[in-house]
Amino acid sequence: MILAEEHVMMKKVFRDFAESEFTKELQERLDSTGEFDWDIHKEMAKYGFMGARIPEEYGGQGGDTLTYVLMLEEFARVCPVLAIYPNTPNSLGGGPLMACGTEEQKKKYLPLIATGKKKLCFALTEPGAGSDASGTTTKAVEDGNDFIINGRKTFISGAPVSDYAIVYAKTDPSQKGNKGISMFIVDLKLPGVSFGKPERKMGINGYPTSDIVFDNVRVSKDDLLGPLHNGFTTAMKTLGIGRLGVSAQALGIAQGCLEMSIKHAKEREQFGRPLAKFQAISFMLADMATEIALARELIYNTAVEFDAGEDVAAKLSMCKYFATEMANRVAYKAVQIHGGYGYIKEYPVERMYRDARITTLYEGTSQIQQLVISRNLLK
Incomplete structure (x- = not known):
């Protein structure tokens, strides 16, 4: 998909923020303590990320679904856990309120979560x-x-x-x-x-x-x-957009793993030449890049169709099924390319590998996505 100028600009904003604010020290602290970081939460709220999809009249940015996807992809590319921070208010948390809240409920709660004052x-x-x-x-x-x-x-x-x-x-x-x-x-x-x-x-x-x-x-x-x-019907609709968010998270994880693998393959030498010169390694990189490109096209197009009012129930599950399984395959290959270094916590691919695993589980397992897809095919 060729992104519009507006989306290209937003993608750059998200990438710049992640690369400057999601420091290695912050990521390591989160991973070791497991504690929520309120400072980065407030910083994200200041930039409007907590209300990316929430309408402007309720304190949000009123962004479209593709913008939401780009945000999660770029954030997860650097740090998967921090991509979750702005996901919840725009998805499973704020989603039910936006979908069926009364005007009073929307005015009471949405501005609070869009601005990060409440979670x-x-x-x-x-x-x-x-x-x-x-x-x-x-x-x-x-x-x-x-x-x-x-x-x-x-x-x-x-x-x-x-x-x-x-x-x-x-x-x-x-x-x-x-x-x-x-x-x-x-x-x-x-x-x-x-x-x-x-x-x-x-x-x-x-x-x-x-x-x-x-x-x-x-x-x-x-x-x-x-x-x-x-309420169950609304829950299932909310999980639909949530699945797209997890797909974007998985896409970002895979992209981050690919970039780290390319860098390592160019710099690390064995038998007198860079790893990238070995066909076994270069072919793994080719496989990784191809799967990422396919997932990106599916996710971006589904986001646009979602906002156009198309029936994308099956596609949302296809996005989550393909992108999350793909991210796990890519993360596996990234660790393999790094060799022993990929098993060491000092290298980010070790954490990416662990973080990727949850994407096939939460907001509907891969098997549930297969069930949804097959039922849509056979109905």
């Missing part, structure tokens, strides 16, 4: 409901002007540092499967809300993940998001 997380997964999100057991019972929520959410990215959560709960137990589920905006400082210990993860350290437990949490009916008993 919002997406609470769908449960211990017994991962890929099968329709198996939700968290319940919300109507009580006067409120709902009382009881249940537990697990693997919630950003939970320990968030102010609010979009929570999915069963409101009509008589309806089976994915029916009878509603969405709520829950203030995580309400009585009865507690968090599990942050998980120790293989990668993307620096964006804490934990359980959220709801024990008789009283939520106002004003914070019911979207129609009663029909």
Whole structure:
């Protein structure tokens, strides 16, 4: 795809920011401590990245989906975990609000997350409901002007540092499967809300993940998001744009791995000549570059079609399936090209390799994407 001048300019802005602000010291600190960095969060908010897709009337930048994709690609090219920081408010966090929030809800919450003053997380997964999100057991019972929520959410990215959560709960137990589920905006400082210990993860350290437990949490009916008993449909639509975001993240990881591999292959010598002169190495680089180019075209075009109102449900899953599996193949080859150096933490490809692994898991595993694609083909 030939990018318009506007998108070329934005791509440069994102790349310049990542290369100047995502320092090696910051990345190493995030990976070793696993702690959220509020300083870089505030810096991203200052540049408007937290509200890249959020409409201007609600404090955002009003950017299109392609701009959002370019941002995540360029950020992940340097540091995958920091690409997640502005992703959530523009995707799983802000997405449900933009899709079906009332005007009052949009005015109340979107400006806060677009400007980085507050953080919002997406609470769908449960211990017994991962890929099968329709198996939700968290319940919300109507009580006067409120709902009382009881249940537990697990693997919630950003939970320990968030102010609010979009929570999915069963409101009509008589309806089976994915029916009878509603969405709520829950203030995580309400009585009865507690968090599990942050998980120790293989990668993307620096964006804490934990359980959220709801024990008789009283939520106002004003914070019911979207129609009663029909939250699952919105959840699936939100996951669609989220999958495109993960695809862009995977694309950035792969691009970063390729660039590091090219540099290493040119500089590292064996048997009296650079690695790049060996056909085995040069062919691996060729394979990596080809797969990245294919993923980029698919992702960019799907982003444009999404904004044009096309039915891209299957393509969103194709993007995530192909790009994330591709990123893992590319990261594997990057480590292989680096040899022993690729296994050492001092070299960024080691962290990229670990960070790439999550992309095939969260926001729908590769197997779930295959299921979505095949169902669209066979319906």
